[in-house]
Amino acid sequence: MNFWQRALKSVTRRKGRSFILFLVIFILGNVIAGAVAIEQSTKNVEQETKKQMGARATVEMDYQKWEKYMNKNPDLSEEDYQTLLKSPTTKEYDAIGALPYVKYFDYSVxxxxxxxxxxxxxxxxxxxxxxxxxxxxxxxxxxxxxxxxxxxxxxxxxxxxxxxxxxxxxxxxxxxxxxxxxxxxxxxxxxxxxxxxxxxxxxxxxxxxxxxxxxxxxxxxxxxxxxxxxxxxxxxxxxxxxxxxxxxxxxxxxxxxxxxxxxxxxxxxxxxxxxxxxxxxxxxxxxxxxxEYYQATFVLKTVDDVEAFREEANALLSNEYYTVRASVDEYEQIAGGMKKLGTISKYVVIIAALATLLIISLVVLLFLRDRKYELGIYLSLGESRGEIIGQIVVELLATSLIALLLSLVTGNLLGGAVSNSLLQTDWLNNTGDNMMMYGMGMMPSNISYEDIQSAYKVTFSLGYVISYLLLGLGTVLLSAILPLLYILRLNPKKIMM
Structure with a gap:
């Protein structure tokens, strides 16, 4: 009987231990699946909302930076003051418009x-x-x-x-x-x-x-x-x-x-x-x-180019107190609750993965200690340590895969219920003044936090399934490292004495 067959029979014969391992992975898998579902959903909402906002950008004065400088230097001369306020020239706008990210641009009086x-x-x-x-x-x-x-x-x-x-x-x-x-x-x-x-x-x-x-x-x-x-x-x-x-x-x-x-x-x-x-x-x-003061409008080829365009365009501006503002910046202003939810879900994924790694390692290690005489017999009969390790990995993966597939569904439902409840709480909603100033180069997208919140839905998606299974199976495999080290240290002579 090869190690594949032994692994499957071991899972079915040791129903109590297999169920305990299944239950541990299922519970932890629900936490991971819910957090992954929330994280994927917040990313999808952000991507879709920014697409609706469009890939438009303009150049405006950085008032926060300017005010800080003015507070530190209250006794500026008129000449220095005018230098600070000097707006970009049409040559600078032409140079920015020539960047490869720009589809077309204009500057207006x-x-x-x-x-x-x-x-x-x-x-x-x-x-x-x-x-x-x-x-x-x-x-x-x-x-x-x-x-x-x-x-x-x-x-x-x-x-x-x-x-x-x-x-x-x-x-x-x-x-x-x-x-x-x-x-x-x-x-x-x-x-x-x-x-x-x-x-x-x-x-x-x-x-x-x-x-x-x-x-x-x-x-x-x-x-x-x-x-x-x-x-x-x-x-x-x-x-x-x-x-x-x-x-x-x-x-x-x-x-x-x-x-x-x-x-x-x-x-x-x-x-x-x-x-x-x-x-x-x-x-x-x-x-x-x-x-002459101009209000510039740059239309980019894609929303994904905004940050690269911003970095290169800012480098072309001679006045450091002017900066690039993009239409998608409005999302950062109004989607505070959604950003908080995405951040929380990331931390939950990390903590749940570490907890899963530790708990499964300890559970499997305890089970192997109870099976040391069985493993010692296999080694005495000439089985290689590699085949024994393969058997344990197959047992672990067979149980884990069933638990992960079930938690894929229940975790998705859990993530939806938890996130919807959190989005209704006052501490997660935006309570500050999210007013954003717009120049003539950009109009507000008319998208409110309520619109973003209503667009948020936890659903099955290919990205969610792949991300969760890769994370879940990867965590299970990593958790097998410590127990497998235990197998490598087994000495069949001492076990059988």
Missing amino acids: PAYFGTNKIKSYMPEDGGVSYGGGVKYNFNGKGVNRSQVVDLEEGIIKLVEGETFTDKDIADGNNVVLISKEVAEANNLSVGDQLVLDVSGEVYNESAPADEEEAAAPTIATFDFPVKVSGIFTVAKKEESKSKDSEGGTSEADWMAMDQINTIYGPNKLMRELNKQTAEKIYQVETSEIED
């Missing part, structure tokens, strides 16, 4: 202005009071390429008219894209002239402070005519759960309001708008601006 006649979009169940002597506010977003990035990325969709030509971009023609909501509010169509009544509140700084009438602000305004080249709609998240309990405006509508009130135009047009606003509203004399 931002503009912000208020109006009193031209209406902006307002949510249906409430208005917004802007102050500053204006009723409505708009964002201007300059473009440096005829293919508008937000159109290519599906953030907005052109429903009427056409986008800009290369000549429009080069000459800075007075042509713009507006949202459907803004067009409807102002009865505008493609080809119409839109006269922006750019307005602002101006204070008379020379007036005495105690003279209220003299110190009262005045409203300055000027007309800035443009032509509507195209009309777009904004891709908004339409989910019934985003409606509030009273059936009001959806949360997605509020978050998309800034995008709806964005007017796209060539960079030169937005630069001219900013110049006239400074001169005609705030009475600031402007000259050729050497340090």
